Structure formats: structure tokens, C-alpha cells
Amino acid sequence: MSTRKTNYSFIGIAFIILVFGIIFVPKIIDRITGNDVTRTESRSKNVSTKTKGFISDLMFLEINGEPKQVPSFSFVNQNGDTITNSDYDGKVYVVEFFFTTCPTICPRMNRNLVQIQNTFSDFKDFGVASFTINPDYDTKEVLKAYAENYGITNPNWHLMTGDKDAIYELANVGFNIYAGENPNVEGGFEHSGNFALIDKNGFIRSRKDNFGNPKIFYKGIISEAEKEDEDGETEEISMLKEDIAKLLKEE
Template identity: 50%
Template sequence: MKKYSYVGISFVILIFGIWAVNELSNRLSGPDFYEGETVPDFSFTNQHGQTITNKDFEGKVYVLEFFFTTCPSICPIMNQNMKKIQDSFYGNPEFGIASITIDPQHDTPEVMKKYAENYGAKHPHWHFLTGDKETIYKLSNEGFKLYTAEEESAPGGFEHSGLFALIDKDGNIRSRYDEFGNPKIYYNGLEDNEIEMLKEDIKKLLK
């Protein structure tokens, strides 16, 4: 009788141990996160005239946005919030930001450098990227499925999303699930509560 009790207790301890290990793994690796598509290869020029590719972000958790420097509507809010994110992870070599212009004809590296300085972009891995327009639009519309287009009637002459993409160290798009169990996929770069969510999720992916 004692033998069976001992076996039963051992089994319970084993099950509890397996559960505890799995729970710890969940907290550290974030398997409750949605894992989307791998970011397509890209190669652009940053504000310092350097060629930056997706390979430069390998081993880093980074946030990606599409914007343009003369945007009179949502871009200033987006980049004020991106600055807050930068400040939360400033000095962390495993964190980065990719801000890709959708108006490369105007947004040269020189223009982007001044814009970056105006927004206090000091993190060495915050890259303001410009390049071939067709390539940028293909990356946005097809690679990320984030709508981008020229539109004369839109503020500043362009339409684009105010969403931020969160990308893990392996180059995969990640996000948390919403209250209905659906993946958010992207984070609203205009909403304070979404920025706080994004900060929390960056921390989890950095672990």
C-alpha cells in the first residue's frame, strides 16, 4: 500500500515538474505569441549613407514602420511614439528600428539624417531607410501587406498605414493575441496603450 502511494506521489511530482518547466518556457520564449511570415530580404540606404539589409537585423528584435518625412498627419505621432520605444531600449544592442520612407524621391539620406536628428533618434540601430520606390512599395504592399500608395487627395500626397511590425531575432513577424484569440499581427503606432503592449512584447522577445 505504501509502495503504491509512493509511486502515486512520485507521478504527481513528475507531472508538476513538467508543467512548471513548460510554464517557465512559455514565459521566457513567448510561444503564446503569434508567429507570422518571415520578413522578405531587403536592402536600402540609411541616413548615414550606409547599406542596410535585413541581415543587419539578424539576432535583434526590431520594430518596422513605413512613413515619409513631409507627412503632415500621422507620421509625427508615429515617430514620437517610436522615440518612446527607442528610449525604453536605448543601449540594448539586441534591439533595433527600421523606418522606411515611402517617398524616396524626396527623402534622401541627407533629408532622413536631419529628420532623425529632429526626432532624437540616437540608438545606433535605428535606421531611417530609403531606396528604390518600386522595391519599397512591393515590400510594404506584398511583403508586409501594409497598404501604401501615392494619392494626391491624401495629406502629403501619400496613403499608408500607421501600424508597427514587431520582428523577432530570426526575422519573423510576431504579435500577441487579442481578447478573442486572434493574432493582432501589427500594433497601432498611434495609440498609447498599443505602444505599451509593444514595449511589453519586445521585452519578452529579447529574453
């Protein structure tokens, strides 16, 4: 092959590469910037179709490979209104299980939640869902007085009562947050002091632990001011606030 033919071959190849770059590279860039090309780490197809736009680095809790979503519920709140899971659509919210006569952890949990309420007072898309595990005593009137006593003012903070079996099913199966009756403990009921964090699409979310696994829940008993309890457990209210702020930015 002559030198002239070789040069022509190189020129032809270079021309093809140039044309490819002019035509296809801008299209690839457009797809990336337009979010047609997306990252799928730790996200199922169901999640990606329900959470469009910006998604934070918070993980989805997955059960059997599927993201865990809040189950349907319907209870009466402190104002006598029927509240369902649909009332929280488009809102970031924190979930707790408590009872008004709790002599131990509930007052601490709800003081922490009131602090969180006040931190996000300017956000109409933030709320709290509090479910009593003693509905026989915690009527709407009792819950109303409790809300006033604690300074609960967020219109999206519903303290709910209703069928006991449905509430316990929601706690132990729906959220995997333990609640039960126990006449041998102070107050007659025992329950987790943890909070669950729910995104605008009804999925349970949390940050990663040091091993890359979801923390799932946030400790609700220790306050920011306390830093840690007598057992050396550190507070997670500040962590919860940070993650609420992240979810509020999601679309």
C-alpha cells in the same frame, strides 16, 4: 488458487511497478526539464527549429499555415550605409513605413517610436526599421536631418530609402502594411499608422486578441499619454513595450 499464491502475485506486480518507477520516471522528468518534451501550440516545425530555448507567449503570424518571416531587403540608411534584413539578425525590432514631409500621422508615430527607443536604450539587441514611401524626396541627407531633428540615437534605428517599387512591395506584400501614392490626400501619400514587431529570428510576432487570434500589428499613432483618440480607439504603445520586453528575453 491459494491465498499464498495470490499474495506472491501481488508482490511480483508491485515489484515490477517499483522497478519501472526507479528506472523510467527520472528519465521522463529529465526529458521534460531538459526541454526534450515541448509544447507545440500555434508553432510550426519551422519555428521550433529556429527559436531554441525560452519562447514567450506571443503568437507567430501565419500565412497559409507557415510562420511569416521578414523577406529579404536591401536599402540605404541615413548614414549612407547599405542595410539588409541580415543587419537585424539577433535583434528585436519595430517596423514602420513613413515619409519625412508627412503632415499628419508620421510625426506622431515617430515621437512614439523615440519614446520606445528611450525605454530600451540599454538594450543593444533592440532596433527600429523605418522605410520611407517617398524615396524620390527622402534622400539619405534628408533622412539624416530628420533623424537628428527627432532625437533618433539608437545605432540600430535605420531610416531607409531606395527603389520605390521595392519599398512598396516590401510594405504591401512583405509586411501587409498598406502604403501608396494618392495625389488627392494631404501630403500626396497614404499609409497605415501601424507598427509590426519582429523577433530575433526575423518572424512577425504579436499578442492574442480577445478571440485568441493574433493582433498582427500595433497602433502607432496614439501615445501613452493620450490614452485614446477622438474616436475612442485606445493606445497600444504600452502594449508594444510589454511585448518588446518579452521578445528581448527570448533566446
